Amino acid sequence: MKLKKLLNKNIMVASLTTAVLLSAVAPGAVSYGAAGAANTPLQFQIGSKKATDYRGEYTLAVAPYILNGVTMVPVRALAEGLQASIHLDSATKKITLAKDGLTVTVTLNSDAVIGTYIKNVKLPAKVTAVKGTTFVPAKSVAQLLGAATLWNAKEKKITLQAGESAQLFQFNFDQGEDGWKGDFADLPVDYDPAIYELKYARELLPTTANKTNFGLKLNGMNRSDDLFMYVTKKLEGLKPNTTYEASLSFKLYTDQSGGMMGVGGAPGEAVSIKAGFVSKEPAKSQVNEGGHLYYKVNVDKGNQSTEGADMKIVGNMVQPNSDLTGFQPVAMEYSAVLKTNEKGELYVIIGSDSGYEGLTTLYLDNMNVKLLPKQ
Numbered sequence: 001m002k003l004k005k006l007l008n009k010n011i012m013v014a015s016l017t018t019a020v021l022l023s024a025v026a027p028g029a030v031s032y033g034a035a036g037a038a039n040t041p042l043q044f045q046i047g048s049k050k051a052t053d054y055r056g057e058y059t060l061a062v063a064p065y066i067l068n069g070v071t072m073v074p075v076r077a078l079a080e081g082l083q084a085s086i087h088l089d090s091a092t093k094k095i096t097l098a099k100d101g102l103t104v105t106v107t108l109n110s111d112a113v114i115g116t117y118i119k120n121v122k123l124p125a126k127v128t129a130v131k132g133t134t135f136v137p138a139k140s141v142a143q144l145l146g147a148a149t150l151w152n153a154k155e156k157k158i159t160l161q162a163g164e165s166a167q168l169f170q171f172n173f174d175q176g177e178d179g180w181k182g183d184f185a186d187l188p189v190d191y192d193p194a195i196y197e198l199k200y201a202r203e204l205l206p207t208t209a210n211k212t213n214f215g216l217k218l219n220g221m222n223r224s225d226d227l228f229m230y231v232t233k234k235l236e237g238l239k240p241n242t243t244y245e246a247s248l249s250f251k252l253y254t255d256q257s258g259g260m261m262g263v264g265g266a267p268g269e270a271v272s273i274k275a276g277f278v279s280k281e282p283a284k285s286q287v288n289e290g291g292h293l294y295y296k297v298n299v300d301k302g303n304q305s306t307e308g309a310d311m312k313i314v315g316n317m318v319q320p321n322s323d324l325t326g327f328q329p330v331a332m333e334y335s336a337v338l339k340t341n342e343k344g345e346l347y348v349i350i351g352s353d354s355g356y357e358g359l360t361t362l363y364l365d366n367m368n369v370k371l372l373p374k375q
Contacts, residue, residue: 042081044073044138046156053081062133064158069175070125071151071158072135082147082160095127095134097145104144106136115144118237118344143169144237151175153212169235169369173214177202180216180233185284186226186353189293197221197359200231205253205363206327215253215365222354225264226304228297230351231364232282235371240344243374246277247335248348252315253363254330257322264357268318271354274301275334276311279341282349304355311349312336317360327363337374346371 040054049060064073075095079086087096093108105114111123125137139149142160146167150159153174171178182200199219204210218229238244256268264270278299287296302308312334319328340346348369354360 042078042160044071044077044158046071046158051077051081053077055081060133062131062135064135064138065130066156066175067125067128070140071138071175072125072128073138073158074133075127075136076133078136078138078141078160097141104141106141108134113140113144115237118144167238167371169367169371171233171367172365173202173216174212177216178233180231182216182218182229182231183284183297184220184227184229185295185297186228187224187295189286189295191224195221195223196227198229200229203363205365206255207253208326213365215363217361217363218352219359219361220354221359222264222357224294225355225357227354227360228301228351229354229360229362230282230297230349232347232349233367234281235346235348235369236344238340238344238346238371239373240340240342242344243337243339244346245335245337245372245374246346246348247333247370248275248277248350248368249331249333250275250350250367251329251331251365252317253327253365254317254319255325255327255361256317256319258318259322262356262358265355267356267358267360269316270304270356271317271352271360272305272313273315273317273332273350273352274307274311275314275332275350276301276308276348277336277338278310278347278349279339279345281347299349301351301353304353311351317352317362329365 042053044051044064046066047063049063050057051060060074060077062074064071085098094105096103096105103116106127108127108129111126113121113123123137123140128135138158142149148161148168148170151172151174184198187196197219199217201217202214203217205213205215216231220227220229252273258268260266260268282297282299284295284297286293299310300308301311307313314332314334315330320330321328350364352360352362
């Protein structure tokens, strides 16, 4: 199970070499800590022993690496660079990281993790020893502790930045789908796949000379006077039954010019882009309408150009410069206030609600969610 982003307050990450972990013989546990310093980003580069933090550039014993799409970094460097405290239990090989009221516990040679508000979840890779240095999944551990992460695919660099008082979730899909799911609704249950051309996938963004930046693709032909294509993601590790101020920003890539004609409406203006946050998992089910079965989503999204209680219109499929051909990015934003469920979960959903009876293709990238407990 992929780890989601958790509460914040400041990056706290931890470290310790395997040699220390295995050689600690004193009864009880060993603790390490760092004095406070400036909230400066920490940066690693895959395959390089050079790292930077508030002290400047320094040399690592072992270089960071990627394991099955997961960026692995030395925990000692994380702790020293991000001012984290560490509690080591040499008997159980557990390392507990703590800072500003948040804790996370990981175990050598295990993918198990326990956090302030989560348990019974797994890291995307095991905590591993390489040449005497302990490595952890950088993004998962950092996000669990409220840190923002930024991946530069071209330079193969990961930057970790302490958060503010809000939890930040960031997704750019260059290393995977990050737990997002895609689906389709508002179409007959017995639809013909050959003519609907439905597709959800993680693919390279269709921009000039792009070989490294990925996004989530939705593709579908509206054959039923209506088609809703959407992606959704569960955000967990939040405080249960708590009201949050939620904000979302993302980029939509579209190739549709404005002012065009089409059956049912224009291919740009008649396709509404909607976004929302809900406390239950968005899912489609079969609904009888006029003696015919249709797939409908269990979220109040409204219909086409009409908004619903759960989803609001944030734009449409018109590209910013109709004089240019090809896909262009459009920045979109949404905000809401809502309460988490009893498990401390929220779901974000983004979709296109089409009145245009034709083919719509879009890509989504650079999704950022900010959640701030409401005072």
